Amino acid sequence: MIEFLRLRGVCRDYNVGGVLSGNQTLQALRGIDLEIHKGETLGLVGESGSGKSTLAKIILGNEPPSAGQVLVGGAPLETRGRKERARLIQPVFQDPYSSLNPRMSISAIIAAPLEVQGYDTGKVRREKVREMAAMVGLPEHLLAAYPVQLSGGQRQRVAIARGLIVEPEMLICDEPTSALDASVQAQILNLLARLKSEMGLTMLLISHDLGVVRHLSDRVAVLYLGRIVEAGAAEQLLGSPRHPYTETLVGAALPARAGTKLPPPGPNAELPSPLAPPPGCAFHPRCSKADRTDCRERVPEPTVQDGNLVCCHHPNPSDLVARAVQPRTTFQFTEQ
């Protein structure tokens, strides 16, 4: 396994508040350590406000981390120029209605990254655009069309084609299907799965839908108030979660099956304000296992077992059955 991306203690603070509320610091990310290997898909889950999209922005280099380091292929991200970063990592955004310029034709949209890179002549570029369109299943007659003429699924194919045309090492998909209907979502998920296996694409998949994450990811990291609370092989993590927060998330996902019951209400379902996160373990006000001392006072240290990370004072025992099954990929976390 070759490491492609490594985050070392990445933090990101925002100064918020105005004239009336005074200066406050929002710690969107707090000490993220993470590795993504070549050809691997990492699913990133967490509620809104947990820092998922901030992490994506930092990996894209659109925002610098406040502390810590992002290494791409062994070299710090900031030593690479904008164009070079764009050649390595490309995004696919959530809403294909606002991420495509309405005044550009589809072929111009798909070719834009090539143009920025200054690659090739117009003729070669057009050839590449056609190749790309075929690859993502976009009918050729649509290349001359404008975004307004396309359906949501077709638009997302355009966004994926644009992301892939410079043959990047990594694709960051931020909620790639949440704006789409179920039947169209299936098409896009199948497409991403095919591209992943055919091109050996490395992917960071951000989604709130655990079914989507389970379908595409090799590994999953769970983010809660700017910290990774659990990370591990997708099957194992979602099948037998060790952190109570992951357990809550998995329990709240309602399967479309006969006999589905709503989960019993937990102690407190609201995400605390990221401006004033609870002391100690940030999850303790919502946790059914929280004790009076440790959980309220000490931030739990991450522990790594069989390559799976969990950050909790009272984690669930790792499931023996799940452990007997070999994880699909092997990986390591940096010990702190």
Next chain:
Amino acid sequence: MTDETQLLRVEDLCVDLPTVSGLLSPVRSVSLSVARNETLAIVGESGSGKSLTATAILGLLPRSARVRSRAIELDGTDLTRLGARALRRLRGDRIAMIFQDPMTALDPCYRVGDQMVEILRQHRRISRKDAMERARGMLAQVGIPAPETRLRQFPHQLSGGLRQRVVIAMALLCEPDLIIADEPTTALDVTIQAQILSLLKSLQERTGFGLILITHDFGVVAGMADRIAVMYGGEVVETGPCDELLEAPLHPYTEGLLQALPSLRVGDGPLGLIPGVVPRQVGPRLACGFVDRCPYAETECSEHPVQMREQGFARATRCILPSDRPRDDRTVWHRQMGEDK
């Protein structure tokens, strides 16, 4: 479906919308019924006509829309015969609505308490002070901590989950017989979604309102519904009790949709696909509405429109295929590998 015990009975509801590009028929002959204490889920993808059906029942469509129906009856009252004023008195009183986005459902310029008092005073003869007290009690009932403080706050000061609770409290103020909830949890996180849904369910057990839940999420349906109506292309294509329908869908469209969902359980392998796209709803229907996308389609399917037909107890489907056709064969949904549209 002419049961006298039904709370709401809708028969042959049609909506036509004149547009620049011709007459659209987004709702075609929809028949539904809901009993007290029952949750009916209307499921479908965007453009299936589910929200329009609800808006038409409430009489909230713009004047340009042409609404026809054989009956829309609430507890024996024919809503189609009522004038605009009588309908307005009914809405918010006996029928309440919960919308998807609580921020647009609440007025940003007024305090939560004032908005709630306004609803009560619109429909009941009640003093301002008593109304405020009722509003406080209702906020407490929907599980909002410190309701006195919340009454004095503006909507932007509340979190998404709290806002949706306020909207639910407002819907319940006049103890309605029927609540129509249009995607009530789509804007919320899964953990909050679970809470809001359990809240709706426990309130229903207590007060016995009928609930129409409009959603595209089969997971929400599975957790909430007593009965399901699946809509496609402006028609109800299948109805039945929740668990039976999910277990063994009769209509190919329902089957296809359920195949297309990624689940936490099933491992790898491509998802099932429904080939093609949702057609535009123009002109009269001359064949089965799903025939172009149906992997089971036969010649008869494109010869005439298909009527709803009863299949077994309490189930009906708009499909001519026998109910015992081979199923659970996912490969049929991979036939065209949808990749080229």
